[in-house]
Amino acid sequence: MYHEIAEELIKAIQAGKYTTKLPTEQELMSEYQVSRNTIRRAIDVVYQHGLLRRVQGSGYYINELQLEGKMTVNLSIGAGKSLVKHGPLTSKVVTFDKVNAAEIPLAKTMKISGAEDLWRIIRLRYTGDTLYALEEAYYMRDVVPFVSTEALNSSIFDFLKDTYDIVPYSSDDFMSVMTLGPDRADLMELKPGTSLISLAQINYMRNNVIFNFSRSVYAYPGMNFYFHSAHLSSN
Template sequence: MYHEIADQLIQAITKGQFTSKLPTEAKLMARFGVSRNTIRRAIDVVYQQGLLRRVQGSGYYINHVQLNSKHAVNLSVGAGKPLVKNSPRPTSKIVTFDKAIAATIPLATQFNVEADAEVYRVIRLRYMDAAVYALEESYYLTAVVPFLSTESVNGSIFEFLAETFNIAVIASDDYLSMTKLAEDQATLLDQKPGTHRLTLAQMNYTKNNTLFNFSKTIYADPKMSFYFHSAHLSSN
């Protein structure tokens, strides 16, 4: 329940319905017809995604993050979701979609499963404003993800999994690094082999700390911006 309320609050913030601060907990309780504890858990989800500032004794204020690039990625929300309000959603072109293939030893090590465990492999180009901005290679454990369709792979895979199987990303490990483009990667991104590009590797977990997805996204745009929200507790 609180995740659904958090999604509604995020949508309200994104659409500009709350421009300065959130309503009080009491008003939100009345609005959604839930307990204070549920509201607080929902607010905490929104806060963790970097959209709110907590001011002691005053409430939660909308965090207006200013980044120069409209292709900014909010790692607190999740890669693939635009940070800037009203940004266009990315579209996809499938390069490879393999169903139920055996995991390689390195991939099985990432997932901590046997080497012959079955995975879905999805390689796709991601577009923003009709221009390629990233090459994404991702794997999904079939033991956790029972089905992926071509339609879902063309759109938002995470949204499909959440709506169809109630599989949602509860936590993720994100690793940013500079990598050299291999020849096949360079061809897809219209770059020279050996060119360095920023790469995001992600390990995504659903409930019970279950790792279900490993992905690597290579960004073609050298001007990409990344945002991550962190809260620091005062010792005073």
């Protein structure tokens, strides 16, 4: 239950509903009709995502990140989710087919068994008319037996949540600088040899089972990447 409340609070913060401070625990308990412990666990999830600052005796304040870029990927909350309002991403599907993991170099890099059967989805993602990223995503077919064509053009993760109750519980993220070869450069309408930030990611369900791995190559001008670290005090 607290994960669902945390997700609602995250969406509310991103939508600008709370701009300075979260409501008190008592107010949130009343709104969601849950116990104080549930609200505290939900708030802790939001805090771990870097969206809140604790002020002792005063409450939880919205973390206003002073970033100059128009687009910020918050790695603490999940790849592709922005800290700034930019509108929904749209998609141009390049490839949607079935493959074996043994055929995919990225699967070997991510230590995925060659025996896995996968859905391969390659999309160009846009914000407005501007290219946001080239996304190469793979889903385990034994976990995700079906993906709708409608989901390809919007949020596949929303489809997985609604259809299979699959929600990313944890992830491994690997950032690197990628030099575009001819194929990727042609898809992105860029020059071969262009260097861009690449984010490879393995997503796990709560039982530690991998359901998805992907690589996103970001092209949006002025991209920022944010990660929240919580440091434990020795006092």
